[in-house]
Amino acid sequence: MKYKVIFMATLFIVSTVCFGETKLPHIVILATGGTIAGAAPSNTQTTDYKAGELSVQALINAVPELNSIAQIEGEQIANIDSKNMTSDIILALSQRVNQLLAQDDIDGVVITHGTDTLEETAYFLNLTVKSDKPVVFTAAMRPATAISADGPMNLLEAVTVAADPQSQGRGVMVVINDRIASARFISKTNTTTLDAFRATEQGYLGVVVGGTPKFASKIDKIHTKNAIFDVRDITRLPEVVILYGYQDDPVYLYQAVIANKADGIVYAGSGDGSVSDRSLYGINQAIDAGIVVVRSSRTGNGIVSDSLIDPGIASDSLNPVKARILLMTALIQTRDPALLQQYFHTY
Numbered sequence: 187m188k189y190k191v192i193f194m195a196t197l198f199i200v201s202t203v204c205f206g207e208t209k210l211p212h213i214v215i216l217a218t219g220g221t222i223a224g225a226a227p228s229n230t231q232t233t234d235y236k237a238g239e240l241s242v243q244a245l246i247n248a249v250p251e252l253n254s255i256a257q258i259e260g261e262q263i264a265n266i267d268s269k270n271m272t273s274d275i276i277l278a279l280s281q282r283v284n285q286l287l288a289q290d291d292i293d294g295v296v297i298t299h300g301t302d303t304l305e306e307t308a309y310f311l312n313l314t315v316k317s318d319k320p321v322v323f324t325a326a327m328r329p330a331t332a333i334s335a336d337g338p339m340n341l342l343e344a345v346t347v348a349a350d351p352q353s354q355g356r357g358v359m360v361v362i363n364d365r366i367a368s369a370r371f372i373s374k375t376n377t378t379t380l381d382a383f384r385a386t387e388q389g390y391l392g393v394v395v396g397g398t399p400k401f402a403s404k405i406d407k408i409h410t411k412n413a414i415f416d417v418r419d420i421t422r423l424p425e426v427v428i429l430y431g432y433q434d435d436p437v438y439l440y441q442a443v444i445a446n447k448a449d450g451i452v453y454a455g456s457g458d459g460s461v462s463d464r465s466l467y468g469i470n471q472a473i474d475a476g477i478v479v480v481r482s483s484r485t486g487n488g489i490v491s492d493s494l495i496d497p498g499i500a501s502d503s504l505n506p507v508k509a510r511i512l513l514m515t516a517l518i519q520t521r522d523p524a525l526l527q528q529y530f531h532t533y
């Protein structure tokens with residue numbers, strides 16, 4: 187044992203002297219805005235602040251410790267409140283991540299994002315990034331100006347996970363509040379608290395403990411390099427809307443969607459994605475007009491089962507916003523309901 191330690195130490199010294207310092211992983215931070223880049227007039231203000239105020243360089247400068255984990259570079263993709271995120275921006279983001287990860291000298295990317303719609307963008311990248319290199323989203327619930335702002339530690343942990351070789355091949359991850367989640371299973375489940383994110387079904391992939399990622403699992407759902415989707419040369423994503431199922435939900439909403447020639451509808455049904463009689467009428471009209479319909483659930487948990495009674499494709503365990511992302515991505519490829527149903531069970 188003693189000789190092994192001496193041998194390893196000698197090897198380290200010899201390799202450092204002969205080959206120079208061990209190179210740190212090269213991580214690019216792509217910033218899109220959100221509370222992590224948010225600012226308020228006072229350090230106790232944690233609501234009603236402005237999201238997307240600080241630049242990516244300001245976020246990096248606030249955490250000099252990043253430089254001991256990775257060789258860091260920053261790029262500003264947008265600086266917005268994620269409630270205003272668009273399919274054009276997420277498409278541009280996916281294409282940029284694909285370009286960066288195709289470079290041999292880049293080991294991973296971290297994306298900062300507003301929490302409100304992070305789960306949608308992260309899942310889109312989980313479907314469309316053609317690489318095994320780590321892609322890690324992070325965010326914050328408290329603005330950068332607040333006492334105990336969570337952004338700096340979240341950014342440090344996200345970079346730590348992105349720089350770790352164990353993170354390869356796990357699909358797009360979300361690192362917030364010490365937890366490592368798959369983009370496929372994570373959602374925002376609280377309006378304002380620090381622990382706003384929750385993973386459904388699968389649970390978490392791991393946690394970051396004392397600055398070290400501790401992985402516990404991998405996801406079975408297909409993602410990134412093994413997903414069949416390719417948006418690298420796409421200029422516009424199909425339009426998919428979400429209609430909510432509730433008591434007295436009106437049919438005229440479906441007529442508006444048909445008149446506006448949307449490509450798809452995700453129905454956020456009650457319970458097991460069940461369709462009310464009024465919506466059934468609207469959905470059948472939409473299907474007759476060539477619109478693809480997916481049934482999801484407004485419950486926020488569980489699997490929507492395939493149905494012989496209700497029309498449309500079952501969303502599996504994808505919530506309505508994630509089901510919309512998969513349908514937008516899949517419609518580039520096919521409009522065949524059987525194949526689309528297979529995708530919803532696969533991704």
Ligand SMILES: NC(=O)CC[C@H](N)C(=O)O
Pocket residue numbers: 219220221222237266267268269299300301302303325326327328
């Ligand atoms: N905590 C947050 O990031 C929410 C702020 C803002 N609504 C956004 O999503 O960008």
